[in-house]
Amino acid sequence: MTFQIKETPEIFDVVIVGSGAGGGMAAYTLTKAGAKVCLLEAGSYYDPADPQYITQMKNPWESPRRGASSTRPFGDFDAAYGGWQIDGEPYSAVKGTEFHWFRSRMLGGRTNHWGRISLRFGPNDFKRGSLTGIGDDWPIGYDDLKPFYDKTDKLIGIFGSVENMFNEPDGIFLPPPPMRLHEHFIKKAGTNLKIPVIPSRLSILTRPINNERGSCFYCSQCSRGCNKYADFSSSSVLVIPAMKTGNLTLINHAMVREVLTDQATGLATGVSYVDTKTMAEVSVRAKRVVLGASACESARLLLNSKSARFPQGLANTSGVIGKYLNDSTGASRSGFVPSLMNRDRYNEDGVGGSHIYSPWWLDNNKLDFARGYHIEYGGGMGMPGYGFGMGMHNNNGKYPYPNGEKLPAGGYGSRLREDVNRFYGAHIGMAGRGEPIPLETNYCEIDPGKVDKFGIPTLRFHYKWSDQEIMQAKHMQDTFEEMIIEMGGIPLGNKPGPETNYGLEAPGKIIHEVGTVRMGDNPNRSALNKYQQAHDVKNLFVVDAGPFVSQGDKNVTWTILASAMRTSEYIIDQVKANKI
Amino acid sequence: MKRRDLIKNITLTSVGLATAQVLPAQTENIAAGKPKKQKSNYGRTPDEVKRDEKLISETFFTPGEMAVITKLCDIILPAEGTSPSAVQVGVPAFIEFIAKDMPYQQVPLRGGIMWLENYSRKLFGKSFVAITPANQMTIVDAIAYPELATPAVSAGVAFFNLMRDLTLTGFYTTEAGFEDLGYVGNRPNNWEGPPAEVLKKFNF
Numbered sequence A: 001m002t003f004q005i006k007e008t009p010e011i012f013d014v015v016i017v018g019s020g021a022g023g024g025m026a027a028y029t030l031t032k033a034g035a036k037v038c039l040l041e042a043g044s045y046y047d048p049a050d051p052q053y054i055t056q057m058k059n060p061w062e063s064p065r066r067g068a069s070s071t072r073p074f075g076d077f078d079a080a081y082g083g084w085q086i087d088g089e090p091y092s093a094v095k096g097t098e099f100h101w102f103r104s105r106m107l108g109g110r111t112n113h114w115g116r117i118s119l120r121f122g123p124n125d126f127k128r129g130s131l132t133g134i135g136d137d138w139p140i141g142y143d144d145l146k147p148f149y150d151k152t153d154k155l156i157g158i159f160g161s162v163e164n165m166f167n168e169p170d171g172i173f174l175p176p177p178p179m180r181l182h183e184h185f186i187k188k189a190g191t192n193l194k195i196p197v198i199p200s201r202l203s204i205l206t207r208p209i210n211n212e213r214g215s216c217f218y219c220s221q222c223s224r225g226c227n228k229y230a231d232f233s234s235s236s237v238l239v240i241p242a243m244k245t246g247n248l249t250l251i252n253h254a255m256v257r258e259v260l261t262d263q264a265t266g267l268a269t270g271v272s273y274v275d276t277k278t279m280a281e282v283s284v285r286a287k288r289v290v291l292g293a294s295a296c297e298s299a300r301l302l303l304n305s306k307s308a309r310f311p312q313g314l315a316n317t318s319g320v321i322g323k324y325l326n327d328s329t330g331a332s333r334s335g336f337v338p339s340l341m342n343r344d345r346y347n348e349d350g351v352g353g354s355h356i357y358s359p360w361w362l363d364n365n366k367l368d369f370a371r372g373y374h375i376e377y378g379g380g381m382g383m384p385g386y387g388f389g390m391g392m393h394n395n396n397g398k399y400p401y402p403n404g405e406k407l408p409a410g411g412y413g414s415r416l417r418e419d420v421n422r423f424y425g426a427h428i429g430m431a432g433r434g435e436p437i438p439l440e441t442n443y444c445e446i447d448p449g450k451v452d453k454f455g456i457p458t459l460r461f462h463y464k465w466s467d468q469e470i471m472q473a474k475h476m477q478d479t480f481e482e483m484i485i486e487m488g489g490i491p492l493g494n495k496p497g498p499e500t501n502y503g504l505e506a507p508g509k510i511i512h513e514v515g516t517v518r519m520g521d522n523p524n525r526s527a528l529n530k531y532q533q534a535h536d537v538k539n540l541f542v543v544d545a546g547p548f549v550s551q552g553d554k555n556v557t558w559t560i561l562a563s564a565m566r567t568s569e570y571i572i573d574q575v576k577a578n579k580i
Numbered sequence B: 001m002k003r004r005d006l007i008k009n010i011t012l013t014s015v016g017l018a019t020a021q022v023l024p025a026q027t028e029n030i031a032a033g034k035p036k037k038q039k040s041n042y043g044r045t046p047d048e049v050k051r052d053e054k055l056i057s058e059t060f061f062t063p064g065e066m067a068v069i070t071k072l073c074d075i076i077l078p079a080e081g082t083s084p085s086a087v088q089v090g091v092p093a094f095i096e097f098i099a100k101d102m103p104y105q106q107v108p109l110r111g112g113i114m115w116l117e118n119y120s121r122k123l124f125g126k127s128f129v130a131i132t133p134a135n136q137m138t139i140v141d142a143i144a145y146p147e148l149a150t151p152a153v154s155a156g157v158a159f160f161n162l163m164r165d166l167t168l169t170g171f172y173t174t175e176a177g178f179e180d181l182g183y184v185g186n187r188p189n190n191w192e193g194p195p196a197e198v199l200k201k202f203n204f
């Protein structure tokens, strides 16, 4: 260990912190434009095509735990190095409140194993304050972001269908994959109940779009990372191509501690980081600083960048940093569909994720909660892994065998083989993902007196759902039950009621946290302007979901990508105009 | 296929620890709890490699406990037709690994074995593996059906549920399990929807 502070000799045009969706897009856009960029990533290198990292196409028996989640929270084959808890990097929550924070420490961050659900926010999603009187408007509208959504669609690739729904804007789509059998059932039930069920919009290449990337061969394993680069990961689709420009200096194992500033000018001069391999302190100088460390981590970095000139943390004159943290709501239910028993066998893997979803279809003015949700679906004849066949005694006594005979639940011997075979592919699942109301009282802050193993002060969360989210979850449960019954299915378990907030997942669990470094036109109420540029420090930008004023009922990553591209192009324009 | 051919077949087509080549008669090998060392080849991080090597080098169950686990696995999923038994595809070794990998399973498993042994001694004066097959089945029948079992044996029911869970998962995550299930995925293909006759069957 050394306590000497090293400094890199070069002064970069831009230093970027974090290589996930936001940081990756900034690195790609800026290096393509010719900027000399240094990208700092706390985690290790990762390339889904390099055999040393590959988990795709492996069979469950290659894992001694058959893919169980003992070391990786979403299972042994999942492409996430990290999780809800990381050794030596703690966080906490104020008593009586709860927040779960998922972090991946690797090139590409959480985009290596994410669900690839790539939805645009709709025009109304930027105007919640003026439309409903609850919450705030964004300083930009859909039209500001639309050109960047379009460019993101073309650059990265996405499949979907043109539906002409006002608040579910269409993109530039590749053809979607046909539905699986259970998805036909769901679609039919939705049609009967007037709930729209349309093709998913996933960033997966059902057709090739260039020579660098292959197209999907339907292994259903996007969460393991695709060795053909046929799905979107920031590592394979943005950072590795950025490296090929020759303009990118990537430094892995670089845990950024703070943003450095010139006390005279108040401008950012670079960042300092801890080399996690040697524990050495290093500083990188750059003319502009871009934070893409993920919403909560970027807030943490700014709050930790305190100086005489910026006693509340950097870019925080408004005091808003950390506040308005919000995550999607989530609730789910599963069902058993007897008519899907004893299915014919064929390869039903499909793409990594559901081929259908239900966008929000109702009018909140007629409901007792203010925001909508969409529904994601699961089911099918997937690959067995740890957990397969478990809980058989809960099901096998309920349904007669083909000869009409019923046997008592549980048992042993050859009937179990028959049970496993007859029930295979007859279960379905539904999960709602809804828009929360961003509240000032939901926030992260520096935990007094606590540091991580690098000596960097850690975060403490304060987060509670309001009645809005709870009533939304109640509505989800009613919808799920209606859908399952309409399919001829049997909802499993007890219907979650008020005692569990209707199955509403704890804050953070849906991993769509946004809002901690708000953008806005008023510098007294926001940290960033409408280009995600700090009001207080004009050469400092944030490109993750920290700037988002709200998050619609859409998964957030496609908007992180589009807005990071927009901010990066703005940086290029400002540099050309000699403004930063 | 004759049983012996079948077993040869499994060892030829299977990989590593998960399908350790074990005959029912060779329970001592399993009992030693030392499955063949496997070189991990599925994208492990250095920390994960270290953790797995450590777990694999340790032994959790005693030979006596392994014998009970093996007997139960054999009762829960015996061989059928051309499909091997749970024991033949190495499920006992898998359960040994799970106990080390998921410490919360240790007490239910070890305690469950103790409960079973105690119950067997009370009823028949001997360890579960030493009593006659008929007596073994008397005990199993008392604990294998949660809705019929008496409250007095609820601990045994919970243990048997756990053993059934682990045996089914252990078996169906092997090549033989894929075959029994008819799982034909995890290979490159061009997805064009379910076969026409399947759609027709359901009027889609």
Ligand SMILES: Cc1cc2nc3c(=O)[nH]c(=O)nc-3n(C[C@H](O)[C@H](O)[C@H](O)COP(=O)(O)OP(=O)(O)OC[C@H]3O[C@@H](n4cnc5c(N)ncnc54)[C@H](O)[C@@H]3O)c2cc1C
Residues within 6 Å of the ligand: A017, A018, A019, A020, A021, A022, A023, A024, A040, A041, A042, A043, A074, A102, A103, A104, A105, A106, A107, A108, A109, A110, A111, A113, A114, A115, A116, A117, A118, A119, A254, A255, A256, A257, A292, A293, A294, A295, A297, A301, A511, A512, A543, A544, A545, A555, A556, A557, A558, A560
């Ligand atoms: C299982 C799962 C499924 C998901 N599915 C979807 C989905 O279907 N659709 C969707 O829209 N979203 C989904 N998400 C969310 C999505 O992954 C995130 O919204 C997205 O990755 C956020 O991008 P980001 O750039 O803000 O941060 P991240 O992807 O988290 O990247 C941040 C990077 O910064 C690095 N970093 C952090 N702190 C520092 C520091 N101090 N110094 C240096 N580097 C640092 C991290 O190591 C990381 O690599 C999913 C997430 C998970 C976990």
Ligand code: SF4
Residues within 6 Å of the ligand: A056, A204, A205, A215, A216, A217, A218, A219, A220, A221, A222, A223, A225, A226, A227, A228, A230, A231, A350, A351, A352
């Ligand atoms: S489903 Fe398609 S895109 Fe996803 S990992 Fe498999 S081949 Fe790649």
